Amino acid sequence: MFLVAIVFLLSLFRLFSVPFDNNVEVMLPRDAEFSRSLRFLRESNFSDKIVLSLHLRGEGKTTADLIKAADQLKNGLRAPLVEKIEEGIVENEVLDDIKEFLAYVPQIVTEEDLSAVEKEITPKNVKERLKQGYKNMLSMNSMFMKYFIQNDPLAVKTKYLKKIRDLAEAIGYQAQFKQGHFLSMDEKNVMLILTTPVLITDSVGARKLLNYISEQIKLLPDYIDVDTICGHLHTMSNEDILKKDITKTVFAATFILLILLILVFRSIRAFLVFIIPAVAIVLSMNIASIKMGALSPFVVGLAAVIAGITVDYGIHIYLAMQAGGIHKVTKISKPILVGVLTTMGVFTSFFFSNIDGFKQFALLTNLSIIVSIFFYLFILPRLFYGGKEKKSFTKKSFLGKHHILDDRIIVFLWIIILGIFAFFSQKSTFSNDIRVYDGSSNDIFNTEERFHKTWGADNEFAMLVAQAGNLEKVLKVSEVLNAQVNKDFGNQEFASISDIYPSQATRAKNLLRWDLFWEKEHGEKLKVLLREQGADYGYSEDAFKPFFDSLHAGQEGGVKLEDPKLLDQVKRRFLQETKNGYYAIAYFPDKKVLVGKAQKISSKIAGTFIISKNSMAKSISESAYREVKKLSWIAGLLVVILTILLLKNIRLTLLALLPVVTSIFMTIGSFSLLGYSLTAPSMIAILVVVGLCIDYGIFMVYDCKFKLEAGTFLAVTLSAATTIVGGSVLLLATHPVLFYIGATIAIGIFSGYLTAAFVIPSCYRLWIAPGGYR
Amino acid sequence: MRRLKIRVLILVILFSLASALDGVCEEANSNLIKELKLIEEKMSNITTLSTQFIEEKNLALFDQKLLIKGSLYLQKPSSFAWHISSPLKQRIILRGNVVVQWDEDTNQVQKIDLTSNPSFNVITDQMKRWVSGSYLSLVDEYKIEIMQSSPIKLKFTPFENTVVFKVIKSIMILFQKDEKYIDTIDILETSGDSTKFQFLETSLNLKLDSQVWKVKTSD
Numbered sequence: 001m002f003l004v005a006i007v008f009l010l011s012l013f014r015l016f017s018v019p020f021d022n023n024v025e026v027m028l029p030r031d032a033e034f035s036r037s038l039r040f041l042r043e044s045n046f047s048d049k050i051v052l053s054l055h056l057r058g059e060g061k062t063t064a065d066l067i068k069a070a071d072q073l074k075n076g077l078r079a080p081l082v083e084k085i086e087e088g089i090v091e092n093e094v095l096d097d098i099k100e101f102l103a104y105v106p107q108i109v110t111e112e113d114l115s116a117v118e119k120e121i122t123p124k125n126v127k128e129r130l131k132q133g134y135k136n137m138l139s140m141n142s143m144f145m146k147y148f149i150q151n152d153p154l155a156v157k158t159k160y161l162k163k164i165r166d167l168a169e170a171i172g173y174q175a176q177f178k179q180g181h182f183l184s185m186d187e188k189n190v191m192l193i194l195t196t197p198v199l200i201t202d203s204v205g206a207r208k209l210l211n212y213i214s215e216q217i218k219l220l221p222d223y224i225d226v227d228t229i230c231g232h233l234h235t236m237s238n239e240d241i242l243k244k245d246i247t248k249t250v251f252a253a254t255f256i257l258l259i260l261l262i263l264v265f266r267s268i269r270a271f272l273v274f275i276i277p278a279v280a281i282v283l284s285m286n287i288a289s290i291k292m293g294a295l296s297p298f299v300v301g302l303a304a305v306i307a308g309i310t311v312d313y314g315i316h317i318y319l320a321m322q323a324g325g326i327h328k329v330t331k332i333s334k335p336i337l338v339g340v341l342t343t344m345g346v347f348t349s350f351f352f353s354n355i356d357g358f359k360q361f362a363l364l365t366n367l368s369i370i371v372s373i374f375f376y377l378f379i380l381p382r383l384f385y386g387g388k389e390k391k392s393f394t395k396k397s398f399l400g401k402h403h404i405l406d407d408r409i410i411v412f413l414w415i416i417i418l419g420i421f422a423f424f425s426q427k428s429t430f431s432n433d434i435r436v437y438d439g440s441s442n443d444i445f446n447t448e449e450r451f452h453k454t455w456g457a458d459n460e461f462a463m464l465v466a467q468a469g470n471l472e473k474v475l476k477v478s479e480v481l482n483a484q485v486n487k488d489f490g491n492q493e494f495a496s497i498s499d500i501y502p503s504q505a506t507r508a509k510n511l512l513r514w515d516l517f518w519e520k521e522h523g524e525k526l527k528v529l530l531r532e533q534g535a536d537y538g539y540s541e542d543a544f545k546p547f548f549d550s551l552h553a554g555q556e557g558g559v560k561l562e563d564p565k566l567l568d569q570v571k572r573r574f575l576q577e578t579k580n581g582y583y584a585i586a587y588f589p590d591k592k593v594l595v596g597k598a599q600k601i602s603s604k605i606a607g608t609f610i611i612s613k614n615s616m617a618k619s620i621s622e623s624a625y626r627e628v629k630k631l632s633w634i635a636g637l638l639v640v641i642l643t644i645l646l647l648k649n650i651r652l653t654l655l656a657l658l659p660v661v662t663s664i665f666m667t668i669g670s671f672s673l674l675g676y677s678l679t680a681p682s683m684i685a686i687l688v689v690v691g692l693c694i695d696y697g698i699f700m701v702y703d704c705k706f707k708l709e710a711g712t713f714l715a716v717t718l719s720a721a722t723t724i725v726g727g728s729v730l731l732l733a734t735h736p737v738l739f740y741i742g743a744t745i746a747i748g749i750f751s752g753y754l755t756a757a758f759v760i761p762s763c764y765r766l767w768i769a770p771g772g773y774r
Numbered sequence: 775m776r777r778l779k780i781r782v783l784i785l786v787i788l789f790s791l792a793s794a795l796d797g798v799c800e801e802a803n804s805n806l807i808k809e810l811k812l813i814e815e816k817m818s819n820i821t822t823l824s825t826q827f828i829e830e831k832n833l834a835l836f837d838q839k840l841l842i843k844g845s846l847y848l849q850k851p852s853s854f855a856w857h858i859s860s861p862l863k864q865r866i867i868l869r870g871n872v873v874v875q876w877d878e879d880t881n882q883v884q885k886i887d888l889t890s891n892p893s894f895n896v897i898t899d900q901m902k903r904w905v906s907g908s909y910l911s912l913v914d915e916y917k918i919e920i921m922q923s924s925p926i927k928l929k930f931t932p933f934e935n936t937v938v939f940k941v942i943k944s945i946m947i948l949f950q951k952d953e954k955y956i957d958t959i960d961i962l963e964t965s966g967d968s969t970k971f972q973f974l975e976t977s978l979n980l981k982l983d984s985q986v987w988k989v990k991t992s993d
Binding site for chain 1: 836864898941
């Protein structure tokens with residue numbers, strides 16, 4: 001005993017250092033496509049961003065005040081928690097950047113574009129262009145337009161500037177640049193985009209980071225409000241909510257169980273029956289963490305349910321002891337072991353799952369059951385009673401002194417109710433919303449909604465991703481992808497960087513073609529036409545000298561072609577460097593039709609794949625559904641085989657399975673009636689219910705057949721009551737995962753218990769032992 | 775000891791000089807702000823403006839000077855119309871963030887969203903501020919000097935961090951003799967090109983004909 005106490009205390013102490021993995025991935029299926037999507041999201045820089053939206057409030061304050069506050073915040077945020085702050089373009093450098101980009105354009109002008117230019121070099125077209133230029137010079141912004149007319153009289157290069165803007169607008173926010181800041185169109189909001197080294201799943205780091213940002217925000221003037229948008233907030237909020245839920249549910253469960261203890265057992269000694277599961281969970285968590293590393297808080301959140309499962313065996317043993325001491329304990333140990341084995345069989349099926357969280361849950365539950373059963377069978381009886389017989393809780397036998405009509409009514413009602421719920425269970429739906437795993441507070445979702453309204457980032461985008469080991473390779477794959485997109489259905493809805501940033505090889509080829517094009521007669525022809533047609537509008541002799549001077553200013557082949565600065569912003573969004581290479585991302589609206597089309601293209605080109613929130617959710621849902629279906633088959637088969645093997649009687653096995661069948665239909669039917677969709681967590685909870693209901697079935701069948709007289713009815717009732725308490729307290733949980741599990745367990749166990757306690761004895765008397773009626 | 779005394783004396787003189795210069799600068803600055811406030815106050819009384827203008831553009835792109843004639847209308851807070859009558863009829867009407875443009879050559883009306891046309895946005899914003907006299911708001915973007923006091927003549931030189939720094943070298947604004955409104959605006963570009971606006975027949979606070987805000991002359 002002393003040794004057990006020491007081990008328990010050490011385990012309790014170690015519990016504080018058990019690592020937790022807040023990553024929701026642990027609860028999701030791991031198929032190849034989904035894993036690749038998650039790897040992409042992890043490796044790319046989408047998740048290491050924090051967006052701060054500063055809002056100017058109050059009268060009399062100007063945009064200058066807002067920008068000043070943004071600068072103050074920007075200057076206050078430093079490494080190591082904030083690595084970089086993405087800024088808007090530097091305004092006084094814009095013109096230089098544009099000039100640099102226009103000089104770069106020959107590297108991206110395609111053969112088709114040059115064919116179009118060739119058609120433009122006619123007297124009529126040139127005159128039209130010159131007239132437009134002349135009109136532009138009459139306008140107010142002539143001082144800006146002048147450069148373009150002189151350097152690009154046919155507007156060959158300028159159209160690529162529009163492409164940059166289109167790309168930025170296609171995926172970006174509705175923002176303008178002012179004094180190096182991203183400003184909303186009403187100039188009331190400034191956006192700062194921070195890059196942090198803190199991983200989105202690192203709850204300790206996320207807390208530290210958000211506290212740090214919050215401290216800096218507090219220093220801002222009171223007319224500035226700041227909205228923070230990042231995944232870290234979800235991590236923190238989920239952890240907080242889970243912690244609160246765990247505390248709330250454990251306290252509620254303990255309180256209700258203690259009340260039960262006092263009211264039913266009327267003995268403070270019975271307290272140990274309820275303590276053993278807690279001890280078992282503490283020990284099991286330690287063992288599970290040694291075996292599996294970090295544990296999911298979702299799984300730990302189910303501790304109350306696990307306690308509800310394991311305490312059942314304690315109740316049976318305690319009541320058996322009360323009924324007849326060690327003798328009775330020995331008598332009921334067989335059905336207990338049958339129950340333990342079938343329940344563990346259900347949880348063992350979880351090891352066949354590809355969802356890590358399920359495996360953790362199975363290990364934790366099976367370990368808790370083993371530890372509990374060891375305590376209940378070998379420690380508890382010796383500790384309290386020393387084999388002496390105590391007062392009996394034995395109920396009268398279920399056979400005899402019953403009226404046949406009562407049993408028929410019970411069975412008839414059961415069939416009717418089962419039929420109704422079986423009907424409604426056909427109408428149940430399966431939710432594919434991944435947000436069911438996100439229990440973040442409403443404040444976070446409201447802030448995100450406000451942010452989207454302010455910055456006009458309403459559209460959801462899917463991504464067509466090219467992946468390769470280096471930049472040049474990924475750009476080549478992206479070019480092939482882009483060409484295929486253009487060919488198959490036009491690229492109006494696809495935003496790809498390939499049009500303005502192809503591979504070095506393509507750029508060198510384009511540059512050579514450009515040089516050759518103008519070296520031929522085209523250069524001279526255009527010069528003559530500009531001179532002739534330009535005279536009508538008074539253009540000077542040297543008006544277009546900058547254009548002709550720039551024609552051959554490109555770099556020679558073989559030299560690394562420099563990237564223009566103007567592309568920096570776009571490159572940051574469309575190219576991602578990872579430790580394994582590069583991703584080139586094309587964005588398109590996350591619509592089913594487009595995703596389907598993109599999937600077809602992607603399947604033809606190696607090294608490409610689709611990331612779509614909607615299709616990912618669908619894929620998770622399908623995968624989770626497949627997974628649960630697979631586990632249900634395994635668990636079902638294990639339960640049936642184990643029950644047949646242990647009961648050695650088909651008819652008794654069928655009776656023992658009645659609570660299982662009933663609980664499944666009742667739960668699914670109730671969900672359908674209540675308007676809830678089934679989710680992966682609730683499906684898994686159904687399997688837990690199956691594991692428990694088979695226990696009730698076995699105990700009741702055993703009691704009917706062997707007349708155990710060991711307080712089985714009361715034990716089953718109390719077992720169900722404790723599990724329903726364990727499940728019902730989860731209804732108090734805020735986190736949707738825990739809530740759904742709680743609802744499933746409460747409904748499933750309640751219906752399974754009623755079937756075990758009332759329908760099995762009736763069926764037994766009607767079907768197996770009809771001679772016992774009055 | 776004597777050397778030390780001399781050093782101390784030099785330091786004292788330098789500090790006194792620096793303080794004096796600082797004082798002079800502060801005084802000049804406060805004079806400027808006072809003057810700009812005065813102009814803004816005068817101009818703030820203007821609710822509507824109607825004026826003819828002659829714009830003379832000296833651009834290297836063309837052999838000859840471009841001579842543009844037209845009229846300008848302003849109605850506070852945010853309506854602005856720019857009509858060109860020669861050499862080509864053209865109208866630009868600005869309301870909020872939208873510019874509507876028409877010219878007789880194409881006879882087409884073109885709508886421009888200023889938020890998606892940064893260069894046009896910059897220039898219309900600047901133009902609005904120059905002609906409406908909101909010079910205090912330009913203090914962060916330009917070094918402003920008073921070149922003459924009667925009638926007042928201001929010189930604006932853009933600071934390095936502004937978007938116009940690479941384009942505009944300086945802007946000179948000369949007020950009319952009665953200082954009720956601007957007489958000329960001279961813009962000197964970094965390229966050497968220049969533009970001069972001369973405002974004539976300026977009417978202040980008169981009710982503007984609704985035709986002024988119609989984008990097409992035939993409307």
